[in-house]
Amino acid sequence: MVAPHGNNSxxxxxxxxxxxxxxxxxxxxxEVDNSRRGEWNKAAAKNFGSIVLAGDAAVWxxxxxxxxxxxxxxxxxxxxxxxxxxxIEAIRYSHMSGVYLCACNRDTD
Numbered sequence: 001m002v003a004p005h006g007n008n009s010x011x012x013x014x015x016x017x018x019x020x021x022x023x024x025x026x027x028x029x030x031e032v033d034n035s036r037r038g039e040w041n042k043a044a045a046k047n048f049g050s051i052v053l054a055g056d057a058a059v060w061x062x063x064x065x066x067x068x069x070x071x072x073x074x075x076x077x078x079x080x081x082x083x084x085x086x087x088i089e090a091i092r093y094s095h096m097s098g099v100y101l102c103a104c105n106r107d108t109d
Contacts, residue, residue: 014036015033015034015035016036016037016080016081017031017032017033017034017035018031018032018060018078018079018081019031019032020062020067020077020078020079021077021078022070022072022073022076023075024077029079032062032066032067032070033066034063034066035060035062036060036061037061038059038060038061039058039059040053040059044101044103047059047092047103048090048101048103051089051090051103053089053103053104053105056106057104057106058106059101059102059103059104060078060086060101060102061099061102062100062102063099064098064099064100065098067100072091072102073088073091074088074089074091075087075088076088077107078104084106086106086107087106087107088103088104089103089104090103
């Protein structure tokens with residue numbers, strides 16, 4: 001397993017704090033520091049096989065060191081501080097890095 005940095009995250013730059021909600025009825029989301037959003041492109045699509053995302057899509061990287069024992073699930077929601085919301089369509093977990101890759105569509109609700 002990759003050793004995390006001193007702040008317990010493997011990501012140093014380009015990160016933000018998001019709020020993760022397992023369901024829309026969840027009133028108390030979990031704040032996740034050091035999250036990273038990336039573009040949905042051919043390289044990202046290779047990680048997910050046959051999944052197709054339409055419109056505004058992204059891949060969120062969530063370090064398990066920052067998830068406080070929460071495991072993201074399909075259908076969960078990621079809320080950014082700027083008000084953007086993302087719906088998790090698929091998840092891949094890397095045992096080597098301890099990072100969850102979440103393929104998301106922008107949530108229009």
